[in-house]
Amino acid sequence: MEATVFKPSKLRTYLKLAEDAGMSADAILDGSGASWADIHALKPFDLPTIARMFDLLARRTPPGFAITSAYSSRVRHYGVVGFATMSMPTLREALQHWARYSLIAGDPLVTTIEEHGDEWRMDFETRIEMSPAARRYCIEAAVAALEPVIEELTNQPARSLRIDFAFEDGDALEAYRLFRAPSLRFSRKSTAYYGLRGDLDRPIPTSDEFVQTLFHQQCDQYLSELVQTRTLAERMEDLLRESAGNLPSLDEVAAALGMSRRTIQRQLGEEGLSFHEVVKRFRQRHAYMLLREPSPKMKAIAYTLGFYDVGNFRRAFREWTGQSISEWLANPSP
Incomplete structure (x- = not known):
């Protein structure tokens, strides 16, 4: 796509x-x-x-x-x-x-x-x-x-x-x-x-019900077109990002997107992914981004990415990169 x-x-x-x-x-x-x-x-x-x-x-x-x-x-x-x-x-x-x-x-x-x-x-x-x-x-x-x-x-x-x-x-x-x-x-x-x-x-003086309806319809149309052209994995990552600290399950994602669990699994398969891989990719991307921040807080990052504690986050990070977090921070990539 x-x-x-x-x-x-x-x-x-x-x-x-x-x-x-x-x-x-x-x-x-x-x-x-x-x-x-x-x-x-x-x-x-x-x-x-x-x-x-x-x-x-x-x-x-x-x-x-x-x-x-x-x-x-x-x-x-x-x-x-x-x-x-x-x-x-x-x-x-x-x-x-x-x-x-x-x-x-x-x-x-x-x-x-x-x-x-x-x-x-x-x-x-x-x-x-x-x-x-x-x-x-x-x-x-x-x-x-x-x-x-x-x-x-x-x-x-x-x-x-x-x-x-x-x-x-x-x-x-x-x-x-x-x-x-x-x-x-x-x-x-x-x-x-x-x-x-x-x-x-506070009221907005420029409020206009007719204009509001007109532009609202246009925004709905544009957003609908964007959502339809975005991959399922991208839409799922939006949900994961909005649920930072309490990542939703596959069933919860299916309910939020108005799809069945089986349909999500089938469409993800067509994109060459599984739900587990989408979650893993989300965690990896955001871990790299958050760790690059000045004075990163390990506990806050682990929580944001849906890990129960820092130890689980550190073990997952080593599985992703083959390095400890401190080793990666010495020469961060990608």
């Missing part, structure tokens, strides 16, 4: 911001096989290619640029997904819409929203394996865009409580001062933004 391709709307937005800041988008993309004209015209690319272009963007822009540039981004820059988000009745529905449909914009991140007590939080994680530089760029930009987007949608400033980052503070301390959150915490288990729950009930 051919690789699923996406229009790089999100990448285009950040390259345009780089151009506005006096940088050359073509120089940033040099060596990627794509030009600024390709991206500006929204030529489709698969997600791994988009991720590699984000890596170039991260390495060829100044420290903190992801944050400072994202503060000037706007929802409408993201095409049909952005306009649909602007047409929602409340901030809650707008953010939920973005979380569901951002893949259409070629977004390599997954966002999830939870509400607890007087707080709400949005978590940020990557859909696919990315370099540490690309992952950090995408997450910093997404978090930085959230406060101005909330103000853009509701005409009121975001009431941020705190922000957790799953990496060290690095070289962008000046840029981090843009955040209104009174508390920024680094080297946390995951990246998450926390706000006051009542803000989710």
